[in-house]
Amino acid sequence: MKELLLDKIKKLGSSEEKYSVAREFLQELILQIMDRGGYSSCLAFVGGTALRILYDLSRFSEDLDFCLINNKGFHFDKLLATIKKELELNGFEVEISKGKDRTVLSEFIRFKGLLHELGIAGQKDEKLFIKLEIDSNPPSGYGTEVQLINKDFLFKVQSYDLPSLFASKLHAFLFRKYVKGRDFYDLLWFMSKKTPVNYKLLSAAASQTEKKAFHIDAELLKKLLIDKVGKTDFSHVSRDVAVFLHKKEEKEYFKKEYFLAAIEKGI
Numbered sequence: 001m002k003e004l005l006l007d008k009i010k011k012l013g014s015s016e017e018k019y020s021v022a023r024e025f026l027q028e029l030i031l032q033i034m035d036r037g038g039y040s041s042c043l044a045f046v047g048g049t050a051l052r053i054l055y056d057l058s059r060f061s062e063d064l065d066f067c068l069i070n071n072k073g074f075h076f077d078k079l080l081a082t083i084k085k086e087l088e089l090n091g092f093e094v095e096i097s098k099g100k101d102r103t104v105l106s107e108f109i110r111f112k113g114l115l116h117e118l119g120i121a122g123q124k125d126e127k128l129f130i131k132l133e134i135d136s137n138p139p140s141g142y143g144t145e146v147q148l149i150n151k152d153f154l155f156k157v158q159s160y161d162l163p164s165l166f167a168s169k170l171h172a173f174l175f176r177k178y179v180k181g182r183d184f185y186d187l188l189w190f191m192s193k194k195t196p197v198n199y200k201l202l203s204a205a206a207s208q209t210e211k212k213a214f215h216i217d218a219e220l221l222k223k224l225l226i227d228k229v230g231k232t233d234f235s236h237v238s239r240d241v242a243v244f245l246h247k248k249e250e251k252e253y254f255k256k257e258y259f260l261a262a263i264e265k266g267i
Helices: 002-010 015-036 048-055 076-089 162-175 181-192 199-210 218-230 234-242 248-253 256-266
Strands: 043-046 064-068 094-098 104-112 127-135 144-150 154-160
Touching: 002 015, 015 048, 015 064, 015 076, 015 127, 015 154, 043 048, 048 064, 048 144, 048 154, 048 162, 048 181, 076 094, 076 104, 076 127, 154 162, 162 181, 162 199, 162 218, 181 234, 181 256, 199 218, 218 256, 234 248
Parallel strands: 043 154, 064 127
Antiparallel strands: 043 064, 094 104, 104 127, 144 154
C-alpha cells in the first residue's frame, strides 16, 4: 500500500495537495482495516470525512468520526492495536497516543517520517496525523446504511444514512460553541441536494447536549438557522474553510446573504 501511495503522490503538484491526498488515502486504508477487522457492525461512520469518501463532497476533511451503535464485543484498545499492526504490515511507521475523553473515545494516529518520504516536509521528524473519534453515547433516532467503496482499493463501511448525516451536521452547525467554516460548506451541500432531515435524531441530539427538551420541526429549524447565520462573522468562515477547498476561489461565496437565501429555499 505504501508503494501505491508514493506512486499516487508523484503525479501531484503542490505540497498542500499532496498532503490532502495522502491523508485521504490513509483515511480510506484505516477504514478498510476496520472493515476487515469486523468493526463495521459496531460503528457508524459520520461527519465531513464520511461525506467526502461516501458522497464525493468537494472538500477535504481531517478526522475519522464514528458513533458506537453496537458495543457488544467492542474494545477500543483492541481496535487501536489492530489499526497499528495492519498499518505497519503495509509499510508505515505508526505512533498512537491515547486520549482521555470518556464519552468521546479520541486517539491520534501519527505517521512517522512519511511526510519527508513523500517529499512534503523537509524534516524527517514532521508527522502526518489522523484523528480517530468515536462517540460512545450517540443520541437515538439515527438510520444507517452500508456502502461498498472502490477507489484506490475495495472496502465496505456502515454509516448514518443521508437524513441522519444531515441531522448530525445541523446539530453541529447550530450548537457548536465556536464557528467552523466546514459546517457552512456542508450545510450548503445538504441543502443543494434537498436532503430530508431526520428530525427525530436532530431533536434527540439537541436535547442531549443542551440538557433540555427539544422538538425541532422544519419551522423551528429555519428560525434557528436564520438566527445562527445572522450572528455569524462570515469573514472568519471564509478564511477557515479556504484550506479545505479544491478551488480556493469558492471562498468568495461564503457570504451571509447567500446563506440566508439558501435556507429560505432549502429548508
